[in-house]
Amino acid sequence: MTTNIATAPSRLRRPIRLADPVFKLTTLTFALAIASLVVLIVIVMASDSTLTFRKFGFSFIWREVWDPVREDFGALPFIYGTTVSSLISLVIAVPLSIGVAVFLVEHAPRALSTTISFLVQLLAAIPSVVYGLWGIFVLAPLLRDSVYPRLQSALGFLPLFRGTPNGLGLLTAGIILSIMIVPIITAVTTDVMRAVPRAQPEAALALGATKWEATRIVIQNARSGITGAVILGLGRAVGETMAVTMVIGNRPQISTSLLDPSFTIASAIANEFTEATSEVYRHALVELGLILFVITFIINAMARLLVWSVTRGHGKVAHV
């Protein structure tokens, strides 16, 4: 729309004018450069993983071995670790984040609401490596000494909680991740709940609904957006590297126990990339990266569509 206003008068005044087209072209080049990075990432990573792709094909995804010495590689242990640790983080973070969002939108007075949401967003400003440091030296020992023994004595009969935990493992990683994704789920949920027309809960209240019933109507109206928020959080958890690398124990195994060490795609790359001695080994790691990229791409595209379907035409959406 700007272009219409812009081009009309300039054509009237001076027939030949280079500055404006050059300006438009320059900014376009920059915008295109950013947008095309995604495509470039795929191309570079695909060409850097041809060796393993030729050797294993798609079976790379479900093969369970990871043996750099024999140059025998499969992604399944890492996909398993990534999936389970992310799911644990969602189980903890989703109810918490929705609770915080409901408090911010429906209950807290305006001034308190802005302060709290700022503080919750500060959790997202803390670097991943700092969460990792805190995880190793504070959270993991605490869980190992006082939480996991109790968990085992209560629920030890379940295969999920077997083994002798040393504090580093899937559950610890999931807990750290949950703290890290609370801000993003809270922010997006708050935005989509604010985008629901106020007439909805007010009509419910006028008909005699309780405050909680009115809130449920807001949540129901925003549910696809909230789903989007949850999926965005999942995307974060899946791609999170440093904190997970530092607390998950880094062992490529598939174990039913959540207290056992594991490995995620991101942490495998972080841990082994500079140590990869052979070309095939490195290609295997890059292919892991490509798998991670594809997973996060699908997750993010889905989330954005869902959030957009709720908030379009309703002003600001959190920057994520």
Add this chain to the structure above:
Amino acid sequence: MTLLTGLFAALAITALIVILGYIAVTGVRELNLSFLVNEPKPVGEPGSGIANAIVGTVILIAIASVIGLPIGILGGLYLAEFGSNRFGNAMRFLIDTLTGVPSIVVGVFVWGMMVRPMRHFSALAGGVSLAIIMLPIVARTTEEMIRLVPHSMREAALALGAPVWRMSLGVVLRAAAGGVATGAMLAIARIAGETAPLLFTALSYNYISTDINQPIASLTYQIYYYAGSPYDQWHAMAWAATLVLVGLILTINLVVRVLARQRYQ
């Protein structure tokens, strides 16, 4: 219900306070002037410091900003001023996707693009990978800020005979400058805390270095390295370095918030 949801909010904030409090209390023990101005020394020797990492982080942020800010801001300008069509939406989608790309993947990408052809790790490669993380954030916040500029200002500029480029840069971008700057600062705060993309691009270096063609240290890499070591002294240094890093990042966040609030009042 108010009580329960309020409890959840309190829980989230407690997590923040517990983590920040622990960093402050543990980090401050090792923090002193010599820690900030000395280079690292072998384990056991007193007077070891993280000056190399502080200098390195500053240089990495500078490289990333030199690349990321102009491209990001002008790219965002395009999206806001000319991008209200299907083509603009497609670019916006790709840029948003870039925001969601895990930072470790960016590291692998830059390794393949720069480190392998150049055959060595370098501060430049590290700066480029941080710039890639910065770009989508800067572009999208710039776009949003520029869209807030009232249309009448554009029309006034054009009515006075300004060409489009002068209207965009001199009037619109200038009016949005405050918002664009806060977006840029938040992006800098974000990349200051990145580790994963530096692991195999900038790597690390044990001495103060300003050569962008050589590996360079960073606060985040140093924290990761010290945390994984078996020495108590290095663990203490990791906490102190964390205090420096988190202090820097939180300061930027607080300043941005204060500035933003002043502007809206």
